[in-house]
Amino acid sequence: MQTTLVRQDLASQANAVESRKEAGLPRITDPALQRGAFKSRNPFAAPGNGNGNTNRALVEALANSRIYQEYEKAFSEATGLPLTLRPVESWQLPHHGKRNENRFCHILAQKSRACGECLQVQERLSERAAEEPHTTSCAIGMCDTAVPVRLGDRLIGFLQTGQVFRKKPTRTQFERAVRQVAEWGIDADEKTLEDAYFSTRVISPRQHESIVKLLSIFAQHLSMLSNQVVVQHENAEPPVITRAKEYIHEHQTEELSLGQVARAVNTSTFYFCKMFKKVTGINFTDYLSRVRIEKAKNLLLNPNLRVSEIAFEVGFQSLTHFNRVFKKILGQSPTQYRAQLLGR
CATH class of the missing domain: 1.10.10.60 (Homeodomain-like)
Incomplete structure (x- = not known):
């Protein structure tokens, strides 16, 4: 019964996969998604909007796939920006420890209060990006962008990038950021903060638009790939x-x-x-x-x-x-x- 509900929910996406086949496009395959590394039968098969655990398991499978890892590497090398595929509900800093993590943000991550502020920004971003890509700014003035990833009509996660400025930062903005950092209890050398702050990438509106378009296309690709994950994991791991x-x-x-x-x-x-x-x-x-x-x-x-x-x-x-x-x-x-x- 559960599998039937899922397949009905995925009908539109399944048709998209068939359209790719008819158009002569390559089938989306990945050995990592065919190995069934999960404990229960079809753990992604949740009717309606699913639940947090279901979505996290599905996002984890996508993030571990070869196609995502290759895309993430290519995106990071081409743009110099971090990229994360995360579930809707996530209480981890999305870019911490990732390739191209912003140096200034890395310093902030040392204190729980600063982390709390970052997670609040992430929560707001999740709410506003549920229907379409959205960009929001943090207290320091840096921007993050999230693009929704769906399984049929179900929101399962976001492609998120950022830790950038949309305009070249000024000395006044830096001094304001230093005061904010001090309020968060972060004891860091001002020269270190200054070097990290002003080395942050500044992207133009046109560059930002192109980045969002790239991520939106890849999000659609991941949506089709997620269909295969659901179907291919019907048989549980021994x-x-x-x-x-x-x-x-x-x-x-x-x-x-x-x-x-x-x-x-x-x-x-x-x-x-x-x-x-x-x-x-x-x-x-x-x-x-x-x-x-x-x-x-x-x-x-x-x-x-x-x-x-x-x-x-x-x-x-x-x-x-x-x-x-x-x-x-x-x-x-x-x-x-x-x-x-x-x-x-």
Whole structure:
């Protein structure tokens, strides 16, 4: 019954996919969206407007897809701006720790009060961008733009970019921003703030219009892709793989072996190895490495932690191995990644 409701709700989008096929356009496919990495049957199938958990699961699947990651990288390299795909209800700073995060905003993120102000701006932006793209400004004068992403008539999330000025900032505006920062309790060197503030991108109205158009086109693409996610995830991930992933996340800092995880989920090593690769699309070792690197990325945000400490903290037994795996997955060394995040 639930699947029937979803398919009815998605009829218009399904027709759009068929139109692409008839027009000779390539079918939107992504192995990452065909692997069924979810615990319940069709977790995205929610009638009506769905709910927060349903939308978050769907947005997470889209954000992890190859097509989104390639687009995000291309967009960031072409514009120099951060890009985030986030659910409607999100209590995380959208661009923190992302590629091209604004240096001034990164400084503000150190204090919870400043974060609270940013999240209030994000909430207002979500309300105003529910029907169409919208741009709003924060107390510092920087702008963020959100473009809605839909599954049929259902709003599931936003493509969000920004941390930019629409006009060249003045000295008076900077002094006002410094006073605001002081009120938020942020103790930062004024020269550091000044360099970060005036290095912020300034985009013209024409550039802004083009950016919104690009994101709107991609949002439509993601809407069609989300249909495939719903249909392709009707068959749930095997419980043995779900339990294995949970075990890996819980014990990622330990010396984990394929056989150890197989025993933990009560199956043979041979069967588990074959099933894990079939369901996830990557082998056990690569999956474990990616889990550890994701944790390392968060730890690298802390400038007080040495790279060697982080390597052992996330489960690597040597710094050399950590550096090699990190560069293989992210295309740059941990030191380079940290420098990019912290604006050094």
